[in-house]
Amino acid sequence: MLKVQDLSFAYHKQPVLDQISFHLERGQHLSIIGESGSGKSTLLKLLYGEHDLKDGLILWDDKPILGPKHKLVIGSDFMKYVAQEFDLMPFITVEENVGKFLSNFFPEEKKERVTELLEVVELTPFAKTKVKTLSGGQKQRVALARAIAKQPEIILLDEPFSHIDNFKKQSLRRRLFKYLKGKNISCIVATHDKDDVLGYADKMIVLHNSKIIANNTPEQLYKDPMLPLVASFFGEYNVINDQILYANQLRVVDISDLKVIVNTSYFKGNYHLIESNINDSVVFFEHKNSFEKGAEIYLEVIK
Numbered sequence: 117m118l119k120v121q122d123l124s125f126a127y128h129k130q131p132v133l134d135q136i137s138f139h140l141e142r143g144q145h146l147s148i149i150g151e152s153g154s155g156k157s158t159l160l161k162l163l164y165g166e167h168d169l170k171d172g173l174i175l176w177d178d179k180p181i182l183g184p185k186h187k188l189v190i191g192s193d194f195m196k197y198v199a200q201e202f203d204l205m206p207f208i209t210v211e212e213n214v215g216k217f218l219s220n221f222f223p224e225e226k227k228e229r230v231t232e233l234l235e236v237v238e239l240t241p242f243a244k245t246k247v248k249t250l251s252g253g254q255k256q257r258v259a260l261a262r263a264i265a266k267q268p269e270i271i272l273l274d275e276p277f278s279h280i281d282n283f284k285k286q287s288l289r290r291r292l293f294k295y296l297k298g299k300n301i302s303c304i305v306a307t308h309d310k311d312d313v314l315g316y317a318d319k320m321i322v323l324h325n326s327k328i329i330a331n332n333t334p335e336q337l338y339k340d341p342m343l344p345l346v347a348s349f350f351g352e353y354n355v356i357n358d359q360i361l362y363a364n365q366l367r368v369v370d371i372s373d374l375k376v377i378v379n380t381s382y383f384k385g386n387y388h389l390i391e392s393n394i395n396d397s398v399v400f401f402e403h404k405n406s407f408e409k410g411a412e413i414y415l416e417v418i419k
C-alpha cells in the first residue's frame with residue numbers, strides 16, 4: 117500500500133506541492149488531475165524518488181521511498197514510471213526495447229512475454245521495427261509495454277496516452293487498464309482527460325494551488341463536484357442559483373422560469389451542445405437538435 121503523508125515540495129521558493137496526503141491500496145487505480153502546471157508531474161517524480169522532499173513521507177508497504185540524497189540509483193523494481201517525455205533506445209527494435217530489462221536466462225519465456233506485451237499495446241506488427249522510425253504515439257506505446265514488462269507492484273503514468281491518436285486511444289486505454297487490474301498492479305495516472313478517469317479510476321485527486329482540493333471516487337466527484345474547477349473537468353457546466361449543473365442536467369420545456377436566447381449550436385454526435393444567454397451570462401445545455409441563433413428557449417433542471 118502507498119501512503120503519502122504531508123508531502124511538501126518546491127523547486128525554488130514557490131511551493132509546488134503543499135501538505136499533500138493520500139493513500140492507495142494494492143491494485144487500486146488513482147487519477148491525479150489538475151490544470152497544466154498544477155504539479156501532477158512533480159508529484160509522480162517525487163513518488164518515484166527523483167527529487168528530495170522538502171517535507172513529509174512517502175511509504176510503500178511501510179518502507180520509505182527515498183530521494184537522490186539518500187539513494188544512489190533512482191527507481192526500484194517494484195515501481196515503474198513512464199514520464200511525459202519517455203526515453204527509449206532509438207537504434208534497437210521495438211521488441212528489444214520492450215524486453216530490455218527482462219532476463220535472457222529463459223529465452224522462450226522472454227519471447228512469450230514480449231509477444232504478450234506487444235499485444236497489450238497493439239504493436240505486434242512493429243516488433244522488428246527500429247524505434248527511431250516510429251511515430252510519437254507508437255513510441256509512447258513501447259514505453260508503456262517496457263514499463264509493465266517486469267510486472268511492477270505499482271506503475272506511475274504521466275499523461276500516458278497524450279501522443280496516441282483517437283483511433284487507437286480508446287482500445288489501448290481499455291487493454292492497458294484491464295491488464296493492470298488483472299495483475300493487481302496499483303496505478304497512478306496523471307491526466308487532464310476525463311476519459312482516462314471515468315470507468316477506470318477507483319479514486320481521483322484534484323490538485324490546485326499546490327493543494328489537494330478534492331479526493332474521492334470519480335462517481336462521487338462527478339455527482340457532487342462542489343467546486344466549478346472539479347465540474348469543468350467533467351464537461352460544460354453552469355452555475356445557476358449557486359448550484360453547479362452540467363449542460364446535460366438542463367432540458368428544453370414549453371414554459372419555465374428559465375428563459376434563454378440561443379447563441380450557438382455545436383454538433384456533438386448524438387446531441388448538440390447549445391450555448392445560450394440569459395442576460396449577460398452564458399448557459400450551456402444539451403439537446404438532440406440544433407437551434408437557430410436568437411431562438412427563445414425555456415429550460416428546466418432535470419431532477
Ligand code: ADP
Nearest residue numbers: 127128132150151152153154155156157158159
Ligand atoms: P503539471 O504536470 O501538472 O503540468 P508540473 O509538475 O510539471 O505540473 O509543474 C508544476 C510547477 O513546477 C510549474 O509551475 C512548473 O513550471 C514548475 N516546474 C516543473 N518542473 C520544474 C523544474 N525542473 N524546475 C523548476 N520549476 C519546475
Ligand code: MG
Nearest residue numbers: 156157200274
Ligand atoms: Mg505534467
